[in-house]
Ligand SMILES: NC(=O)C1=CN([C@@H]2O[C@H](COP(=O)(O)OP(=O)(O)OC[C@H]3O[C@@H](n4cnc5c(N)ncnc54)[C@H](O)[C@@H]3O)[C@@H](O)[C@H]2O)[C@@H](O)CC1
Ligand SMILES: Nc1ncnc2c1ncn2[C@@H]1O[C@H](COP(=O)(O)OP(=O)(O)O)[C@@H](O)[C@H]1O
């Protein structure tokens with residue numbers, strides 16, 4: 001699914017009105033109906049109480065129309081509307097519809113002192129994507145009351161005060177939504193960690209905007225969902241053998257962190273490659289063989305850390321390296337020598353660099369040109385900062401990574417909630433799976449194993465990164481259905497990879 005700018009969503013809506021021969025009030029009614037259905041699901045069977053705070057534009061119009069529907073369904077509804085010199089036409093029509101039904105509308109100003117009945121749900125319909133500048137300090141008292149209330153806050157389209165597609169100063173007044181119902185497509189600012197305290201969770205509501213018009217709108221940003229990754233799955237063939245599914249080479253571990261290599265190797269095998277060989281320092285031999293009988297193991301001449309890469313390293317289908325590897329100077333020199341060797345070869349295995357491999361690359365910026373094109377780097381935010389330097393906000397972070405990927409023709413997977421996969425063509429895919437329970441030691445090692453396995457199975461690097469990130473998050477989400485998010489471990493993510501594959505291949509789930 002595309003992630004569009006506010007301007008493009010407006011274009012999409014306007015073109016839909018023409019193409020479907022409907023009025024903008026009819027489209028607003030459709031949006032309110034979608035909101036109503038979602039909120040009915042949110043409250044369940046019970047009668048609920050709502051306080052709806054409406055602005056003077058179309059976001060406010062959505063709030064007014066929703067208020068009417070909730071009232072008609074028997075809920076207790078209080079509607080407040082911002083006093084203003086003029087209202088959008090759709091907003092006025094919905095005010096009129098409420099008057100006709102004798103549903104009262106109280107006036108609201110930035111100075112209003114509000115009382116929210118206990119257990120009522122607050123609906124934020126003050127500003128949507130039409131926000132033209134950050135809200136000024138005049139709005140602080142009103143937004144402060146909403147943000148400090150103990151009631152749940154549901155935002156319509158976007159938390160009021162937040163821009164959809166450009167940086168918002170976080171000291172400006174912004175609604176802290178518990179859940180945002182956003183129309184038609186995800187918005188960039190709903191995906192960025194900097195705004196997490198305002199955006200929390202979101203749900204996309206389909207309001208029937210024309211698909212073929214969306215296809216004409218170009219954007220470098222995509223929201224990666226099940227239907228996108230399903231297209232990347234390859235059916236298993238009856239006459240396959242273990243050689244068909246590829247041989248992954250997992251390089252990592254040092255004295256004290258052999259577990260990272262075990263996790264990555266197990267995850268690789270559970271993702272479906274035919275064979276895995278782990279290359280680790282000698283101290284890990286018994287540990288790895290004992291923990292994981294399916295793995296083949298090769299060891300470095302040194303006991304404590306990796307000091308060289310064997311000649312046969314280039315014989316494998318894919319190499320994933322860096323997990324728990326350490327940044328010993330010997331390892332650093334070995335990596336440099338490997339790059340020199342790869343440069344001379346006509347064809348080389350696909351490569352993934354994680355953790356300490358990235359830290360070594362970050363320490364040596366002049367090596368960036370040596371990284372074979374189309375390699376995958378999987379940094380967490382701190383590793384990314386070491387690699388590309390600091391950023392002032394998430395928009396700049398994405399711009400810097402896009403620039404880096406284009407310049408070095410690499411794929412960067414920026415890990416975290418809504419992991420972003422940035423491709424050499426500068427496309428950015430934000431992942432839709434995963435949960436905070438996955439922020440646990442070793443979870444990144446599992447991701448490296450998954451993606452390396454997909455590379456070994458013959459997926460292109462871009463497909464392996466997209467499918468791997470989605471699958472990893474999905475395994476974590478399935479794990480969270482039976483294990484509390486606080487208790488999820490990296491091993492649990494591996495244990496649920498099989499269910500993730502099943503889920504992905506089942507059209508009815
Ligand atoms: N256009 C359409 O066809 C649809 C629009 N929808 C809703 O319409 C919203 C967009 O509506 P609008 O474009 O009317 O915009 P908004 O409702 O977001 O508000 C814009 C109004 O606020 C004013 N404003 C902007 N920044 C301000 C600031 N910092 N301080 C004070 N006033 C400020 C603007 O001048 C304008 O009058 C969407 O977010 C969505 O909720 C939905 O009903 C779906 C259909
Ligand atoms: N809040 C979150 N929501 C979803 N996924 C998350 C969240 N936090 C972390 N993750 C995922 O967990 C993994 C953590 O990776 P990383 O920090 O490298 O862990 P480690 O180094 O311990 O293996 C990444 O894939 C990341 O996307």
Ligand SMILES: [K+]
Nearest residue numbers: 127156158160
């Ligand atoms: K809003």
